[in-house]
Amino acid sequence: MHIVDPTSGIASSETVAVAVSEGSRAGALCGLSNSKPGAHDLLEAVGRRLADDHGIGPNGLEAKPSAAVGADPELLDHLAAQYRLAVVAIGD
Template sequence: MRIVDPTSGTSPSEPVAVAAAAGTPAGALCGLSNSKPGAHDLLAAIGRRLADDHGIGPNGLEAKPSAAVGADPELLDHLAAQYRLAVVAIGD
């Protein structure tokens, strides 16, 4: 799974290919909560907006156990296997 920081994005020389894993729906989208207060509500609202504006509604909402630690590799592997796109909450 490749994570792109939305505050800096990618350069034109680094295209980001978004390919669905075998059997994964093309619009599969999840939110990954950092477990901070408000993250779940923020991700749910972003998911609804993406569904309304782009037809790629949320198919799941996952969470790290704590904001104090990074995501476990197993969680990232699960997300990469189940979803095509992920919106990651990084702030309150």
């Protein structure tokens, strides 16, 4: 059977340059909170554990301006330029 792929469409071709060097661990990790109180607490704890147990850090902590909206492109560009990895929490 031949079907039209219901998931098909035109993918975005936009890319963002990564500013952090490959060998650096500083600033490599960011916690991105959905701005709910539980998410902030959770990400702070994750950041402490990564620093204490694995020596990873310093770690950043960022948040969306509102839990009700997606992260806007400016915030995502900022994160991509500053960090190599983001841990996202919805910790409601």
